Amino acid sequence: MSRLILSRRRLMSAGTVGLAGLMLEGCDRLSHAPRFQNAIGRTEDLTKASQRLLLTGQPLAKEFSATQISPVFKPNGSVMPDSDAYQELMANNFADWRLVVEGLVRRPVQLSLDQLKAMPARTQITRHDCVEGWSAVGQWTGVQLARVLNLVSPLPQARYVVFRCADDLANTGDASGLYYESIDFFDALHPQTILAYELNGKPLPVANGAPLRLRVERQLGYKQAKYVMRIQLVDRLDQLGRGKGGFWEDRGYAWYAGI
Ligand SMILES: Nc1nc2c(c(=O)[nH]1)N[C@H]1C(S)=C(S)[C@@H](COP(=O)(O)O)O[C@H]1N2
Ligand SMILES: [Mo]
Numbered sequence: 046m047s048r049l050i051l052s053r054r055r056l057m058s059a060g061t062v063g064l065a066g067l068m069l070e071g072c073d074r075l076s077h078a079p080r081f082q083n084a085i086g087r088t089e090d091l092t093k094a095s096q097r098l099l100l101t102g103q104p105l106a107k108e109f110s111a112t113q114i115s116p117v118f119k120p121n122g123s124v125m126p127d128s129d130a131y132q133e134l135m136a137n138n139f140a141d142w143r144l145v146v147e148g149l150v151r152r153p154v155q156l157s158l159d160q161l162k163a164m165p166a167r168t169q170i171t172r173h174d175c176v177e178g179w180s181a182v183g184q185w186t187g188v189q190l191a192r193v194l195n196l197v198s199p200l201p202q203a204r205y206v207v208f209r210c211a212d213d214l215a216n217t218g219d220a221s222g223l224y225y226e227s228i229d230f231f232d233a234l235h236p237q238t239i240l241a242y243e244l245n246g247k248p249l250p251v252a253n254g255a256p257l258r259l260r261v262e263r264q265l266g267y268k269q270a271k272y273v274m275r276i277q278l279v280d281r282l283d284q285l286g287r288g289k290g291g292f293w294e295d296r297g298y299a300w301y302a303g304i
Contacts, residue, residue: 106237106262109170114245115181118173120252123212123224126272131211139256144193144240148207148278151198158242158256164188167239175266176298185260187241191234193276203278206233207285208259211272214292226270227282227290227300228261237262240273265302267293 126132134142139158147153168186190206207227215222232238238261242249249255254271261268268291282288287295294300 103231103235104263106171109172109182111170111184113182114170114184118181118183118244118253119179120250121175121177121179121266123210123214123271124252126210126212128211128213131272135251135255142256142274144257144273145275146193146197146278147275149200149203149280150278151200152196154196156193156196161188161193161240161242161257164192167236168243169237169239169260169262171237171260171262173266173269176302177266184243184245185239185241186243186246187239187257187260189236190238190240190259191236193240194233194278197278199278202280203230204280205229205278205282205290207277207279207282208270208273209275209277210270211274221286224270224272224292225286226259226268226292227279227285228264228268232261232264235261235263263303267291267298268302 143155143157144161145153145155165188166186167189168184170182170184172180172182174180194206205227206229208225210224210226212224213219213222214224228238238259240257241254241260242257244250244253249258254269254273257273258271259269259273279285282290282300286292289295290300291298
């Protein structure tokens, strides 16, 4: 009881009354997600102020020092998308690649790698944990996803951010085998959630997801979508793929892979 009151006071003094109220109602982060989404949805725009409110009190994933970077960041899953379209983009050093951001947004955009690099960058050294039982520490540089979402003005009904990838991991030869992932706005607006174009100070290698991959640092490896071609804002996940919100989720993994 006294602990609750103390933390409520502490949070209130930080100017986060609404968030404190929500945090004290229960422990399950996911059960609060829809309420948060609606709260955001009511605002006209994802303004900086609403982002700050949403993010206040959210824990950061641990960041490491440069000496702790793994000598090799083991590539896993797809290491080279084999579609003609991807191969052509790669042959031209991704100069013709465009990130499409669309769906439940007011202003869909297409962004080149140079345009993404011209936006303010964030660099972070974090540990990647794969459910297959290996970890690696890497330094990622990219643009915060929140900044890209600000550009497109999400519509009030947008609840999830979906990442469509270039690789046909299931080897079906059609769109049904393409890798995809999804996150909610808690993770999408988190300051450590970035669209990374550099690994360890160098352009992102193809094996690790060139030209652009998601880093959503409080989640396990399979959420870190590589070869991101298209970002789609949606209000539900059950109409994508087999309905569970991601390539591995459709094959039995948990959608929430927070650590
Ligand atoms: N597009 C795409 N993204 C992906 C995968 C994949 O096969 N394709 N594998 C996932 C898994 S299980 C892990 S552990 C990490 C591996 O990232 P890495 O190749 O940089 O180590 O990417 C994730 N994102
Ligand atoms: Mo993984």
